[in-house]
Amino acid sequence: MKYKKALLPISLLAVVSTLASCGKLGPATSSTSGGNYQYNVDGPNKTKITVGNFGGGIGSLWIEKAADRFAKEVMNKSYADGHQGVYIKFINSFELKTSTMDQSNTSMFFDERFSDITELGQAGLLLDLDEIVLDETRKGGSLDSNIFDSVKDGLKVQGKYYGLPHYEYYGGLTYNHEIFDSIFAYFADPTADDKIEWECKYGTDYFVSDLNTKRSVGPDGKAGTMDDGLPATMEQFIILMDYIKSNNCAPIVISGQYQKYGDYLLSGIWSSLAGTEQMKNYYNCTGEIEVVERDASGNIVYEGNAFPGIDYVKKPKTKKVTMAADGSQGYLGNDMAAKYYAIALLDIMKNEGFFNLDSSISTKSHYDAQKCLYLGDVSRDYDKAAMLIEGSYWYNESSEMGCFNQFEKYTGRKRGDLDVRWMNLPTEVFNSDSFEGKEQCLVDIGHSFSMINGNIKNNPEIKDVCIDFMKFLYSEEELAAFSIQTGMPRMINYPMNTDDLSNSGPFYEKLFKQRNANTDNIIGLSGTTKVFKKAKSIIKLCLQSSPFVDVAGKYELQKLKGGEHAPTIFDDFSIKPSSWKYNND
Amino acid sequence: MAALTVQGQRKGFASKRERSRLFFYLGMFAIPLIQFAIFYWVANFNSILISFQKYEANTDGLGYTAVWVGLTNFKKAWSILFSKDVGEMVGFSLIFYGCNLFIVTPLALIFSFYIAKNYRFSGFFRVMLYLPCVLSAVVLTILYKYVVTDVYRYLVSAFGGGNVAGLLDGTKETQFKTILFYNLWLAYGTNTMLYTGAMTDINPSIIEAAKVDGAGPVRQFIHIYVPMIWPTLVTFIVTGMAGLFVEQMQLYSFFGGGGSNLFSTFGYYFYTQSVGSNLYVAEGSKYLSYPELSALGVLITLFLIPVVLTVRKLLTKYGPSVD
Numbered sequence: 001m002k003y004k005k006a007l008l009p010i011s012l013l014a015v016v017s018t019l020a021s022c023g024k025l026g027p028a029t030s031s032t033s034g035g036n037y038q039y040n041v042d043g044p045n046k047t048k049i050t051v052g053n054f055g056g057g058i059g060s061l062w063i064e065k066a067a068d069r070f071a072k073e074v075m076n077k078s079y080a081d082g083h084q085g086v087y088i089k090f091i092n093s094f095e096l097k098t099s100t101m102d103q104s105n106t107s108m109f110f111d112e113r114f115s116d117i118t119e120l121g122q123a124g125l126l127l128d129l130d131e132i133v134l135d136e137t138r139k140g141g142s143l144d145s146n147i148f149d150s151v152k153d154g155l156k157v158q159g160k161y162y163g164l165p166h167y168e169y170y171g172g173l174t175y176n177h178e179i180f181d182s183i184f185a186y187f188a189d190p191t192a193d194d195k196i197e198w199e200c201k202y203g204t205d206y207f208v209s210d211l212n213t214k215r216s217v218g219p220d221g222k223a224g225t226m227d228d229g230l231p232a233t234m235e236q237f238i239i240l241m242d243y244i245k246s247n248n249c250a251p252i253v254i255s256g257q258y259q260k261y262g263d264y265l266l267s268g269i270w271s272s273l274a275g276t277e278q279m280k281n282y283y284n285c286t287g288e289i290e291v292v293e294r295d296a297s298g299n300i301v302y303e304g305n306a307f308p309g310i311d312y313v314k315k316p317k318t319k320k321v322t323m324a325a326d327g328s329q330g331y332l333g334n335d336m337a338a339k340y341y342a343i344a345l346l347d348i349m350k351n352e353g354f355f356n357l358d359s360s361i362s363t364k365s366h367y368d369a370q371k372c373l374y375l376g377d378v379s380r381d382y383d384k385a386a387m388l389i390e391g392s393y394w395y396n397e398s399s400e401m402g403c404f405n406q407f408e409k410y411t412g413r414k415r416g417d418l419d420v421r422w423m424n425l426p427t428e429v430f431n432s433d434s435f436e437g438k439e440q441c442l443v444d445i446g447h448s449f450s451m452i453n454g455n456i457k458n459n460p461e462i463k464d465v466c467i468d469f470m471k472f473l474y475s476e477e478e479l480a481a482f483s484i485q486t487g488m489p490r491m492i493n494y495p496m497n498t499d500d501l502s503n504s505g506p507f508y509e510k511l512f513k514q515r516n517a518n519t520d521n522i523i524g525l526s527g528t529t530k531v532f533k534k535a536k537s538i539i540k541l542c543l544q545s546s547p548f549v550d551v552a553g554k555y556e557l558q559k560l561k562g563g564e565h566a567p568t569i570f571d572d573f574s575i576k577p578s579s580w581k582y583n584n585d
Numbered sequence: 586m587a588a589l590t591v592q593g594q595r596k597g598f599a600s601k602r603e604r605s606r607l608f609f610y611l612g613m614f615a616i617p618l619i620q621f622a623i624f625y626w627v628a629n630f631n632s633i634l635i636s637f638q639k640y641e642a643n644t645d646g647l648g649y650t651a652v653w654v655g656l657t658n659f660k661k662a663w664s665i666l667f668s669k670d671v672g673e674m675v676g677f678s679l680i681f682y683g684c685n686l687f688i689v690t691p692l693a694l695i696f697s698f699y700i701a702k703n704y705r706f707s708g709f710f711r712v713m714l715y716l717p718c719v720l721s722a723v724v725l726t727i728l729y730k731y732v733v734t735d736v737y738r739y740l741v742s743a744f745g746g747g748n749v750a751g752l753l754d755g756t757k758e759t760q761f762k763t764i765l766f767y768n769l770w771l772a773y774g775t776n777t778m779l780y781t782g783a784m785t786d787i788n789p790s791i792i793e794a795a796k797v798d799g800a801g802p803v804r805q806f807i808h809i810y811v812p813m814i815w816p817t818l819v820t821f822i823v824t825g826m827a828g829l830f831v832e833q834m835q836l837y838s839f840f841g842g843g844g845s846n847l848f849s850t851f852g853y854y855f856y857t858q859s860v861g862s863n864l865y866v867a868e869g870s871k872y873l874s875y876p877e878l879s880a881l882g883v884l885i886t887l888f889l890i891p892v893v894l895t896v897r898k899l900l901t902k903y904g905p906s907v908d
Contacts, residue, residue: 099863122643124647158646256845257841258845259843260843260844262844360750361735361738362734362843364754531877558845561757
């Protein structure tokens with residue numbers, strides 16, 4: 001009996017702990033805004049709409065603030081008899097369920113890669129946005145004339161706009177510039193006198209002896225640019241990782257909990273090695289690309305080891321091929337040599353012990369990985385690392401989660417003093433005397449879109465509010481405000497003083513300058529061929545995207561940890577000609 | 586005559602009352618029946634139907650059109666079901682099922698017997714076994730996850746073992762064993778609870794009679810308790826077998842879709858596939874479309890039905906009896 005009496009409080013405790021846990025986990029999956037705003041407040045006579053916002057990446061502050069400004073602008077406007085002003089309610093969620101939006105009372109969506117404009121538009125679920133996009137009265141010209149050409153086709157279904165570009169982000173590496181400075185982790189210019197020779201099993205190269213030593217030209221092949229001293233080739237990158245490790249710092253950190261973030265590195269290296277032209281051709285399923293050679297049986301032809309000191313990554317023979325204009329050879333895109341070497345680099349990182357310990361602990365989240373990069377030196381909670389595998393949105397994410405408060409607490413410095421930078425990745429695989437370099441190709445792997453639910457088309461009140469709000473969000477001023485708040489760009493031309501980005505952190509200020517230097521290098525998920533439209537879900541590069549996920553749903557890093565190596569994984573992730581059934585008819 | 590009238594009135598009154606009751610019963614039954622009809626019959630019928638279909642985007646306007654594709658989806662489902670990866674996944678589920686059947690079930694039976702006999706501390710054990718069932722499985726899994734990773738690492742480090750990886754973060758074998766242990770522990774609690782319930786329902790006069798006949802605890806266990814709860818045991822064995830392909834081993838609670846799992850079960854694969862799936866999936870995609878997933882489900886059912894029915898029949902026919 002006494003045990004039965006004990007059962008009641010234990011049961012209560014269990015229920016309370018369960019509820020508490022759910023409360024803690026709740027906001028990560030679904031929540032509504034709880035900010036204090038002056039104008040966007042509920043009222044009995046206001047027109048109300050619900051807006052779904054993807055809960056990760058850029059967070060929700062941007063839209064909460066924008067909604068407040070919009071609510072102020074239309075506070076005296078009536079969208080229906082008896083109604084005055086607008087109240088916008090938010091649902092911030094990782095799973096916005098756009099595929100069933102016709103049954104939802106959420107009128108607008110700002111979603112990431114999970115929503116596909118082509119599929120949703122084709123299904124008749126979205127509102128035609130031509131009225132917004134073709135509006136010539138817009139300050140700065142119509143959106144149609146300002147949206148990047150490289151993304152336009154991905155926003156349309158049968159010639160009409162059904163989505164607008166939301167934020168753009170890339171996968172790749174961020175490096176701690178302070179750590180790099182402290183150990184002089186920059187390659188020296190071959191002509192520099194005061195350089196340090198670094199000889200290791202991966203080869204020999206030269207590092208600067210101090211910060212004044214003339215640095216190598218970097219991945220772009222041009223002296224005097226932001227990437228000077230950074231590894232220009234994969235060979236150099238491997239040597240750099242060895243050099244960093246020898247200086248008592250782990251070269252790389254990745255979230256232990258989210259091993260799928262390995263995709264970020266793959267998409268970054270793949271596009272960096274391939275360059276802009278090849279990546280455009282890849283998405284169009286036509287044009288020239290460099291692929292690995294296969295024999296008559298379909299096996300890859302190898303010619304020895306690819307890198308000194310590494311025997312598990314073979315060097316494939318490569319050749320340049322031109323994919324047929326009708327897209328019927330689009331499958332070759334997944335045989336790109338650049339993709340092979342991207343997987344190879346991840347393989348090398350894992351096998352040569354270049355990841356820090358936190359990278360293999362499944363309770364270490366992406367926030368922990370981010371903090372490794374800038375707190376590894378000072379907090380014993382994190383294992384130090386010089387480079388972070390992440391999406392370029394991570395800095396805003398860290399900021400909104402309050403992680404930089406810890407930086408300020410531990411270091412006594414302001415967060416604006418933190419010098420972490422987006423890293424220009426190698427543009428060639430092997431060192432060569434004829435190295436020319438390439439500009440960084442930035443592939444948008446976020447595939448984020450803004451859209452309006454088609455189920456409101458017969459409700460003039462809600463429809464008018466949604467169209468006005470969307471127009472407001474895509475005005476020049478609001479586009480700039482969005483980027484200043486989040487640090488993230490949109491694939492639209494809009495004036496903005498990049499110095500203002502220092503509000504969102506110096507990280508973005510530098511990234512923006514780098515991006516804006518040549519916006520032709522930004523690739524969106526868009527192609528002009530019908531084949532692309534049919535096949536895009538299997539060729540798009542993004543987190544948990546198909547080119548990096550096998551039939552069993554395993555990611556490449558999982559496979560590597562399971563003992564497989566790059567050549568096998570590359571083969572597993574390739575698309576066989578027999579399974580490419582897209583015709584341009 | 587008067588009596589007849591009264592009887593007639595009473596009969597009429599009774600009919601009205603019975604009608605009301607009938608409507609009430611029908612109303613009460615209607616809800617579960619409608620739910621069963623929609624979410625079982627209609628859902629399953631639709632699943633079977635779409636397993637023979639494919640959705641193609643219209644080229645002359647918006648929308649998709651369902652077209653009959655015969656056994657195309659089944660061919661793809663067949664190739665997946667008999668692929669190397671799926672073989673490994675089912676292997677993990679089978680190991681779990683085997684351990685559950687041959688290790689946990691006997692232990693749970695013995696322990697249930699101990700509790701049912703009201704031996705020392707049986708009340709305490711009953712509460713302790715009840716506890717994991719009260720806690721949310723997700724909460725319990727998260728707690729366990731942190732214990733076998735962070736707490737384990739801390740303890741190893743505190744006792745001079747250095748900086749090691751957690752038990753979920755080493756090799757595939759270590760991760761599997763750690764998760765297997767957790768699942769067996771959970772299953773042990775559930776099994777014991779149910780067996781104890783079944784054992785306490787046994788008529789005490791039968792036990793008394795056995796005692797009078799000189800049967801000790803061991804003989805009682807073998808000849809009275811196990812045969813008397815045999816139907817419960819059979820249900821456990823059969824439902825466990827039927828769930829082979831949907832058993833997740835709590836992998837989604839442990840790892841979500843983050844990719845830090847080093848092994849998978851078919852149930853986990855099936856679940857993550859359905860999360861990433863859609864009505865229409867581009868050909869060659871690593872995700873299956875709803876029609877292909879439906880075909881996979883139908884194939885699994887076709888494979889399991891004869892196996893499960895045969896096992897059930899054999900267990901019922903050749904299982905122990907109370908004679």
